[in-house]
Amino acid sequence: MPDVNFIVDGKKLTAPAGTLLIDACKSAGIEIPAFCYYPGLSLQAACRMCVVRIEKAPKLGTACTTTVAEGMNVTTESPEIAQARKATLQLLLGNHPLDCPVCDAGGECELQDMTFKYGAADSFYAEPKNHREEQKWSPVVYFDRPRCILCYRCVRMCGEGMDIFALGVQNRGSSSIIAPNVAPSESPDHMAALDCEQCGMCIDACPVGALTSGTYRYKTRPWEMNHVATVCTHCGDGCKTTLGVRSVNEGSEIVRGDNRDKSGMNGDFLCNKGRYAFDFANNIERLSSPLVRQSDGKLKPVSWEEALTFAGKKLRELRDAKGANSIGVIGSNRTTNEESYLLQKFARTVIGTNNIDHHRTADFVTLATALQGTTTADGKPRFASQRCVEKSPAILLIGGDPTNEAPLTAWNIRTNVRLNKARLYVANHQDIKLKRQAKAFAPVAEFGYAAFIDSLASANDFSTAVKAEEKLVVVVGNELRGGELAKLIAALPHAKFALLADYANSRGASDMGVLPDVLPGYQSLKGSTLASEYGAAGQSQVADAPGLDLLGMFDAASAGHLSALYVVGSNPIKRFGIDASALKNTFVIVQDMFLTETAVLADVVFPAANLYEKAGSVTNSYGDLQLVAKAADKAGVRSDFELIVRLADKFGHDVKTLVPFGKGLRAAGMSGDMGQTRGAQSGEADRHSVWLTANNLEPKLSPFDPFAILDEIQRVVPGYDKLLRLQLLSGNDQHIAPAASGLVQIQTGRKDLVLPAADTLFTSGSLTRFSPMLQDVQRHQASEHTDHLASAD
C-alpha cells in the first residue's frame, strides 16, 4: 500500500494506506487508549475508549476502526475526548466492584490506569451494583463477572487465536456475560466450566481482573514479585516466559508464569504448561539433600562433601579398575547447553569414554547431516527457525500434532494462516486439529510416511502444490527419522526444514554432542580438531569408535559389563521401560529433582536445580538459541553444572581443563587452543570477564560460571560460532544452523534410538506427576469433556 500523509495532534505523520489509525499513532508514539482493541484480533469498536476527533466527521470516531487517509487531521486528546472517555469509565465503574485492593490485576489493570488518567473517580449512582459470585471454570481459569468490562478480548483470543471457541457472549444488554462452553446444565457439578486447552490466553488478554489464574489468584501483589524473563522447560518450542518470583523461607519461589514481556518468538502466546506448570518446583517431594545408599540398602541424607567425595572416588576407582568404557553417562534434554556440553566433555575427557547419550526425541543427527552444505534457492541455510513458521508464505506439516505436542508451533501456524494468509499443507495419519487451517490435506497411513514421501515424486494435486511453493518451510513430526527423513529432505531440495522435538533442550543436547557417535556440532569422533583438543585435555586420546548408546548401556549393565552409570536429569528406567534389575551390579549416580524410578535405584543421588533455577542457554527444536535466566532458588539443591564440576574435582581431575576459569590456563598445563591466540587475553574466562566488566556486569571468575563454557561452545561448535553474545544476553533468540561442512556422515543402518515423549498439552514427562496443576487439569478435562473440537464456524 502506498504511504499517506496525515496529521495527528499537530504532528505530520506518514503510514501505509489502510493502516488503522490506532496502530499508526502507536508507531508514532501517540498512545490511544482502548479496551477492546487487541493487535491481531478482529475489530470490535465496542469499548468506545479510542474515540478521537477526525476533522469534518460529525461525531467522534473510533481510532481502532478508522484507517488513515491522505490529509486526515486527527485530534486524540482534547477536553471533549477526555470527557467522552471519562463518561465511559464512569459507566464501567458504576457496576465495577472496585475491589482493587484484593484484585489480582490491581497494579497492572488497564481499567485502573485509564481511571487514573481520566479521573473518573467520582461516583453518582445510588443503586446497588450487580453482584455475581465468582465462578471456577477450570483449575486454572476463574471468572469474576462483576469485574468484567465486556471487551471480548478473551472470546476472540480463544476463538481466533487458539481456534478453540470455548468462550462466548450470552444474554444481552446489561445482562451480557462471557460464558464458557460447558453449560451448568451439562456439567457434573452444575457449574459452568471450560473444556478447552487450558492455555490461559483468555486471562492474559483480559485487561482487568475478570479472568484470573487458579494458580496465582490472591497469592501476592504484582509489585511484590521479581519478574524474570527466561525460557519454558516443557516442550521444544522455546517460548519465552516471565516468571514472577517472591522470597520464601527456602529461597524464592515461582508464583506466576506469563508472557508479559511478549518479546519472544511466542509473542502473545503461552500454553497451559508454560503458564502454569512451574509448580513441580515447589513440590514437597522435592529432594533437598544428597542421598547415599548405606550398607543396609537404604538411601540416607548426607552432607554434600560426603556425597561428592564418595561418588567421585568410587567413579575413579571403577574407571581405573574396569576401564573408562565400563562407565556410561546419560544426559538430559532439559539441562542447558552449557551443562550438556560440559557433561559430554566430562564423559569424554574426565572419564574418557564415548558412552554418552540422552533420551532422543527427534533425529537431529540426520537433519544436520542431510542439510549440511545445501541451501535454499536464494542461498540461505535450510534450517528453519520458529520465526519461519510465523512468517513463511507456505508451510508443509508432515506428521506430528503441534496443537498437543508443540503448541507454539501450532499458534504460529494458525496466526500465519489467519493474518498473512499463509498456505498450510498437512500430511498426517490422523485428523489433527491443524487440518482446519490446511489448504490441502494428504491422508497418510499410520506407518505410511515412506509411501507419502514417494508420492511427492509423482504428480498429484498435493505434491504439485507443495513443490510449486518457492519459500516452503517443512515441519516434520517424530514419525520421520533416519533414512526416511533424509529421503524427504532430498525430495524437497529447496525447502527449509525443522523437526518437532520434546522438552526445552532436546536440540541442544544433540547439538552439544550428548551422543555416543558424534562430538559437539555433529563433528566426527575421528580426526576432527575437537577430537584432538579433547585428547589433549583428557586423560587419553578420545576413542575413535562410537560409545554405547542409551539402550546399549543398559544391555551392558544387564550383562554385568557396566561398572558405573552417571545419570543427569533423566529417568530412563521409566521412559524406556527398563527392568530395575539391570542396574543391580552397577554403581549409579543420579542428579534429579525427585526420587524418580531411576533415582531410587541409585547409590548416590544429588538434588538438582531445574531450568528455572539456573542460568545458561537452551536451543529449541528449531535451533533457536535463547538465554535462560535464574528465576527461583531452592535451598539444598545445586545446578547440574556445579555438580558436574565438583564431581570431576572429586574424581581427581584438574577442573581447569574441564571449565576454563580464572587466569593462567596455560600454566595449568593446557596445550590446546583455548582462544588465547585470538585475543590479548590469556583465556576465555578472562575474555568473558573483560566483556562482563565492559557491560557493567559482575565478573564471575568461578568454575561454576556457565558462560565460560558458552565461550568454548562458541569456539568449537559449528553454528554456535556465529552467536552474538549481546543478542543472547538481551534475551533475543538467534537461529543456529549447524551446517558447517565436514560433519559426521551417518551410516545407513544406524540404530534408530528416537523415543518420542508423546507428551500432550497436559503432560511433561516425569514432571507431570509432580505438578499438582497438571494433575488437576487432567482430572478436570476428564470430567468436563464436551465435543468441543467439533468443527467450528
Added chain:
Amino acid sequence: MSTIPNSIFTPATAARFDKLATIYPVKRSALVPMLLYAQDDLGYVSDAAISEIAKRLDLLELDVRNVLSYYSMLRTAPVGKYNVQVCTNISCMLRGGFELLDHCKKTLHIGHKETTADGMFSLEEVECIGACCWAPAVQVNYDFHEDLTPAKMDAVLADYREGRGKDVK
C-alpha cells in the same frame, strides 16, 4: 426420514429442519428459525434440542447457546400451555396495559414469568409487540388479541381454558 438419526423432534419438525438446513446460502442461517420451531415443538429449547441443532448446523453447542440467549422470545425452561404476553410499552401503557397486566395477575394468581399450578397459563410482561394502534394488546403464544379490557381479557382466557382458543404455530 430425518437426516439425523433418533431426532428428538416430531417427524414433521425434523423434516422441516432437514429442509431449513438446505435453503440458505449458509447453513447457519437456519439457526434462529430452528430454535423457534424447536421451542414450538417442545415448549422450550432443551439441552437435547441445543445439541441436535448444533449437530444439524455443524455448530458448537456454545454457538447455539450464545445465539439462543440473545433473543427474548426463546426460553430454556418450560412455560404453561398458553403463554400470556401482556404488552405494557408506551402505546399499550397509555391505554391500560398495566391495568390489564394487573388484572391477569389477579385472575391467574401468578406473577411475571410464572406459570399456573395446572400448567395452563404462564404470564409475561413484554415489550412492544407491534399492535400499538389496537392497544392494549396481548399475545397468547403467537395469537394477537387487541383492544382489550379486563372483561375482554377474561373472555380470552376462558376461551383458551376451554380449548376454544386458536393456537397458530
Added chain:
Amino acid sequence: MPTLVSHPDEVKVVSRRFGMGATDIDKYIELDGYKAVQKAIENGPEWIVNEMKASGLRGRGGAGFPTGMKWSFVPKVSEKPKYVLVNGDESEPGTCKDHVLFLHDPHSVIEGTMIAGLAIGSKVGFIYLRGEYRYLLKIVEKAVADAYAKGYLGKNIFGKEGVDFDIITQTGAGAYEVGEESALMESLEGKRGVPRIKPPFPAVVGLYGGPTVINNAETIANAPHILLMGGEAYAKLGSERNGGTRLFGISGHVERPGVYELPMGYSMRDAIYKVAGGIKDGKKLKAVVPGGSSCPVLKADEIDVGLDFDQMAKAGTMLGSGGIVVLDESVSIVEFALRTIRFYQHESCGWCIPCREGTDWIKKTLTRFHAGGGNKKDIDNIQYLAENMMGRTFCPLGDAAAMPTLGFVKKFRSEFEEYLEGKRVEHPLIQITPIGEPALAGAH
C-alpha cells in the same frame, strides 16, 4: 384482527388494496398486481433506479435515506452474490404499520423485493419479519408459495429466460436491535443480533459478504406503485424532497387510533385532531412522541409541523418510523420516560459500553426516582448520562435511548422537579426481567 380505519384525507397508494382480499394472488393480480415487476423486467435496472430516484421515496423504516440512491450504490459487478433484504422487523414502540401491510397486501412486498432484485442484479431476496409476527409470516409464506406456483418466482420468472428470483422468508425471535440493518444481517446469518462495524456498508459488503440492498417493508412495497404511476407522479404526492405518501400509525390517547396513509408533509395537528379524531374523551393534549419511542417528544404547542423528514428535523425531532404516540394531560412524564428507557435498557444488545451501561443506569436511576426515592441531582445525572451516550455508541440504539430521555428531562424538567415534591402518580412499574437473568441477585 387489527381494525382497519380510513379517513377522507388519506391518499392511498401502498394501502390501496387493504381490506380488498389482496392476500389472494388472483385478487392481487386483478388489482394491477405483478404488472410493475414485468414492466421492470422489460425496462431494465437503469430505468428502475431512475424511477425510484425520481419518486423521492425515502426509507420508511425511520432513517429516511433516499431509496433510489441506496439502490444505485450497489456495485454492478460483484464476485459474491447480491441480495435484497426486506426489513420487516418492525419493533419501534408505537409502530405497527408493516403489521397491516403484511396482513393485507403481502404480494406488494414480494413484488417490491423482486423489483429491487432486478434493479441491483440480485437473484435472491429475504423477507425477515419480527418473531412476534408469526401469523403474518404464514400469510407471507402462502403468498410466496402462490407466486412460485404461478411461475412469478423461481427460474425464468414470467417465462423470461434467464430471469430468476427466489424469496426466503423467516422471522426473528424477539430483539429490537435486529431492526438495525447490519444486526438484521447477523441475525439472518444465525448469529446474535449485534450490529456490524461500518464501513463497509451493506451496499458493498452485506449479507454473506455480498452487496445487499436492505429496505423497510413499506419502502419496498412502494416500489411497484412507483413503477406503475411513474416516479414523478409519486413524488408529487408528497412534499419537497419527501416524495409520496406514508403509513402513519396513530396510537395512544386519540379517539380513532389506527394506521393511516397520509401524504408526506401532512400537518401533524390535522393528523391527530382530524384524522385520528382528536384527543380521547375530550381531554387536553400534553405531548406527542412523533415517530416511534426514540424520537424526542413534542409539547402540545409544538405540533404545528409537517410530517416529513426535513420539517420534523427542523422541529428538533424526527419523523422516525411514523408511529405517532399521543399523550393526554393525565400522563406522568416521569412514568412515561421510565417506561421508555426500560424498553431501551431491555433491548440494548450490550455490545458497547455507553449504551449497555448508560441505558441501565438511566433506568435504575429513574426507577428509584419514580418510586419516590429521587432527588434533584438525579435529574442532572439522567441528563448527564443521556448527553454522554449521544453520538458515542456503536449503533443508533444509544441515541434512540438518549434522545427521548433528553427530550423528557429538558422539556418537562419542571414536572420532574414537581414529582420530587410529591405531585406524583402512584403507579408501581413492574420490572421486565432482563434477558437471560433470573432476576437480580443480592447486591453489595
